[in-house]
Amino acid sequence: MDSLTQIALGSAVTMAVMGRRTAAWKPALWGAIAGTLPDLDAFIDHGDAVLNMVLHRGESHALFYLTLLAPLLAWGVSRLHGEGALFRRWWLALWLALVTHPLLDTMTVYGTQLLLPFSNHPFGVGSVFIIDPAYTLPLIVGVLWALSAPRTGLRANAIGLLLSSAYLAWSVAAQHHVAQVARDSLRQQGIAADRLLVTPAPFNTVLWRVVAMGPTQYAEGHYSLFDDGSTIDWRRYTRGAALAERHASVDGLRRMAAFTHGFFRVLEDGGRLYVTDLRMGQEPHYTFHFDLGTEAERANGPRASRLEGMRIDVAQGLDWLWRRLWGERVAPPGLRAQAD
Structure with a gap:
């Protein structure tokens, strides 16, 4: 956090x-x-x-x-x-x-x-985002109250801890519900998946991002607790399975495969190998996207990987987040721009 x-x-x-x-x-x-x-x-x-x-x-x-x-x-x-x-x-x-x-x-x-x-x-x-005001604010209020009013503050502090802990419990329950919705949706649409990731969109536990990993592809979708119906609109992408197998001995790729529990993709562009952590971010913007270099560079000895995170436009991202949270089925900003 x-x-x-x-x-x-x-x-x-x-x-x-x-x-x-x-x-x-x-x-x-x-x-x-x-x-x-x-x-x-x-x-x-x-x-x-x-x-x-x-x-x-x-x-x-x-x-x-x-x-x-x-x-x-x-x-x-x-x-x-x-x-x-x-x-x-x-x-x-x-x-x-x-x-x-x-x-x-x-x-x-x-x-x-x-x-x-x-x-x-x-x-x-993965049931809470790294920044979530609904978890943090009760703690801050309780601590400040305890500092400013010692007689009643300790009780306020305890209530803040109780509320924040209850919010964590709620997040796990909501995550479990969305996971079941996602499994049903995958089955109904005939999408094969051997692992499922369910994690909240930024700053809330109402809108959730779901990633389903298949043998050669992964599917991404979003589900809000305010959605009308339980159908998830899945978008499918290649995960670079063949590339991952061919370069399995590359240290950076091997470490990422283990650390992400398999939620990663591999691609090659201009002879350079890239690995992306699919858990943090969303298409087409990811926080952890690494350049692992060319085969020639790696053959000359250990090569330091470089972080090339893909940033989303904040204003567009917040606008999309607010609209999608309330159940409006709108495509994420980067995808909309690509379609335009």
């Missing part, structure tokens, strides 16, 4: 655990810091765009390492404030602030390696 959300969650959790045992600003501050710490790995440059992607949310998001960090951080905080008697309480509060960060990240589709060093599997439920 975005930094503001993680700061708000860290503060809310720490304030809830510390209660009235210390001044409200202390758990708010240290919870915000603990909620931010795991994302510092984003500043590490591995010299390769694919590596930067697949190694983000790695060790710094692992529950094991964060659990080891928690008592050290709690010891420093309790000593700094002269609250040695509250060490165990600070330990619990800051441990929760640390581990709720990757657990919340796991609700997005990106991929969080929670179980390092025992497993590098990237977990991703």
Whole structure:
């Protein structure tokens, strides 16, 4: 999730655990810091765009390492404030602030390696977008209320945590419903698919994007909970299966295939090999689109991949998002422009 959300969650959790045992600003501050710490790995440059992607949310998001960090951080905080008697309480509060960060990240589709060093599997439920005001606002309101009105603020903070957690539960339920609608629609239209991705469009859990991967093609569609009927308008694209098989040994491609759980496409243009993460973005705009170079370049030794993300026009994207969310069947901006 975005930094503001993680700061708000860290503060809310720490304030809830510390209660009235210390001044409200202390758990708010240290919870915000603990909620931010795991994302510092984003500043590490591995010299390769694919590596930067697949190694983000790695060790710094692992529950094991964060659990080891928690008592050290709690010891420093309790000593700094002269609250040695509250060490165990600070330990619990800051441990929760640390581990709720990757657990919340796991609700997005990106991929969080929670179980390092025992497993590098990237977990991703994909039921919430990386920025969702409906999740974040209750946390912010609760924290600010607790800071400004200590007597009633702790209850407001608890309500904020409850509402945000309920929203996560709602997102999973909505995702499950849309997945069933998508399976029925695929079956009715005779589209073969061996895996299905259901993830929300930006900033909401009403409009959902669905990707169905087949042997040689993938199909993309959108479904709003306000749609009239349960039919999804699917658009089909080639996934570059033959290219992927031929270049399976290319490091960047191999890593992307594993990290995306198979939701990727491969294409060749001008002799250059490209791999695209189909989970984040939508046709024809994707956040993670990598240039893996030419065969000659790769033959001369390891070659750093380059990120060539395809950006959508923000104004057009928001206009489409608003209209499609309310059930209007309009094509995504890039596709409409191509058709024109």
